[in-house]
Amino acid sequence: MTDPVQQQYEAYPYPARDPADETRRLITGSPSFLPELNHYVFGGRRDFHHPMRVLVAGGGTGDGLIHLAQYLAASGAQHEVVYLDLSTASRAIAEARAKVRGLTNIRFRTGSLLDLPQLAPGPYDYIDCCGVLHHLPDPAAGLQMLVDQLGPHGGMGLMVYGQYGRAGVYPMQAALRQLTIGEAPQRQVALAKALLAELPETNEFQRNPFLVDHKNNDSGLYDLLLHSQDRAYTVPELHALIDGAGLHIASFIEPCCYDPLTYLKDDELRRRAAALSLPEQQALAERLCGSLKTHVMYVVPQDRAAEAVAQPAPDLAPWLNGVPAKALAETLAQRGELAVTFDAARLVFAAPSKAAEIVALIDGRRSLGAMAQMMDLGWDDFAAIYGPVHRMLTGVNKLFLRQP
Ligand SMILES: C[S@@+](CC[C@H](N)C(=O)[O-])C[C@H]1O[C@@H](n2cnc3c(N)ncnc32)[C@H](O)[C@@H]1O
Structure with a gap:
């Protein structure tokens, strides 16, 4: 074994995980949390009862792999999740984790994603590649390899280091x-x-x-x-990488961290920031924030740009991520604001008008159309007050839309 990257991950599989822990907790996170990827890649309209092919490229010890396979298994359909990694030691841990959970929907492969067409050919509906591209000698070539195996209606969840x-x-x-x-x-x-x-x-x-x-x-x-092959990206460098592969960044996670208005109070500065193009706004936000260690993003082929991210519509239902509607509605009503902490940055957002009332109606199944009716509002009037609440809650990654 001469490749130092492979050597490293044989000696030190990353992240360190004990398969026995699978009996007491499921690690979830971004990218590739199923409700999140549905919102940002499939417009909230993916029917997980239909079979789906998923690739976890550079799956490591299995964090993304296990939560994806577990959620897909729960949907009952014939999904296939393919795991690929250079490191046999990492694969052994990921396989042991799957075994503890009784997951049978994963196919394990050992090798480089640069040999994807031979080892695990597509097309895939979704590809997870978290913390891997920045360890390749030529990240653009690695990304292109993934793009070549992505189906025309699919998308990817990526993470690379932030500078x-x-x-x-x-x-x-x-x-x-x-x-x-x-x-x-x-x-x-x-x-x-x-x-x-x-x-x-x-x-x-x-x-x-x-x-x-x-x-x-x-x-x-x-x-x-001690990594032998490691680089970090600024937002403009990332846009160049993603554009170069014919892809479009549907969203960064968490979206609010990439919005300069999150960090600016002065009216004049806000006006100037808001006048910038979206990629320039994202670059400014990264510079202002200063603590973004990683960039998590969902990307889709450029011709899918308009349809990737779920937009408020009467038939879609909002779903709250990790926070009960009652508690959130109470916080918004009592404090008039929402405070969150990402990477040590404490961010505070003023609650939009009617935010508490709207949040109290969210149960994960009720559609926005039904919520409008319950508030005795026509769709346009409801959409006008729902919009700012939607922006705030999706911004902090607490809300995704899906078809009930
Ligand atoms: C930092 S770990 C991330 C693991 C996992 N994706 C996660 O987020 O927990 C990077 C992984 O990429 C794998 N890797 C690096 N280069 C690779 C390549 N060319 N093909 C496949 N896997 C690779 C390493 O073996 C290692 O397991």
């Missing part, structure tokens, strides 16, 4: 390369720990409070500081 939130990582990686070159992975980890214990206070990595992976376990430390 500004990772401030200090790359000088540390370079320093550790100087100090540990040629050593076995375990020795490199020991030397990295010794270095971390005596970093000067002025060191940029030392001063970045958003980076914690190295404190969790050796696997996290290796992934963050």
Whole structure:
């Protein structure tokens, strides 16, 4: 085995997971949380009772794989989830997790996504590629390989590193390369720990409070500081990568973090920010926020741009993500605002008019049309007051639309 990336993930599968933990919890997250991907890739209109082919490219120890396979299994249809990764050690953990859960809808493959047409050919309805492209020697070539196996009506959930939130990582990686070159992975980890214990206070990595992976376990430390192939992206660089593959960014997650108005109060500054194009707004938001360590996004072929993201319509039902409607409605009514924390950034949003009343009607099955009737409003009047509530709650990733 000569590929240092493969060598790393054989020695330190990432993230570190114990299959026995599957009996007590299901890890979910972005990208590829089923209600979220339905909202951002399939306009909220995917019928999961119909079979679907899904690829998890660079599936690692199985976080995205397991929650996707578990949710799809629950829908009862004949879904196929294909797992592909370079690392046999990571695959063993992912397979053990699937076994504990009794999941039989996964096909496991070992190898590089650069050999996808031979190892696990498409077409796929959905592809998850989380934390992998930035470890390829040529990320654009890797992305193109995925695009070539994506079906015409499909989309992808991607995650790549963000540059500004990772401030200090790359000088540390370079320093550790100087100090540990040629050593076995375990020795490199020991030397990295010794270095971390005596970093000067002025060191940029030392001063970045958003980076914690190295404190969790050796696997996290290796992934963050000793990686041999690792790059980060700014929003403009990402747009260039995605555009270059003939794709369109349907949305970043969480959307509010990529909206400069989230961070601006001054009227003049807000007006100037709002006048920018959408990609420029997203780039500005990233610069203002400063703590985005990763970029999670849903992407679709450019000819699907208009249909990817679910839009309020009478037949779609809003579904709340991880928060009971009653509690949220009470918070909005009592405080008149919604506060959330992402990557240590505390964001506060003023509750739009009638927000509490609207949220109280959400039960995951009731359509927006039915909610309008309950409020004795015609669709246009309802849509006018629902719109700002929708923007706030989708912005903080607490609401997705779906067909009931
Ligand atoms: C940071 S881990 C992410 C794992 C998983 N996607 C997650 O989010 O938990 C990166 C994974 O990509 C895999 N990988 C790197 N290059 C690859 C390639 N060319 N083809 C397939 N897998 C690759 C590694 O083996 C590793 O398991």
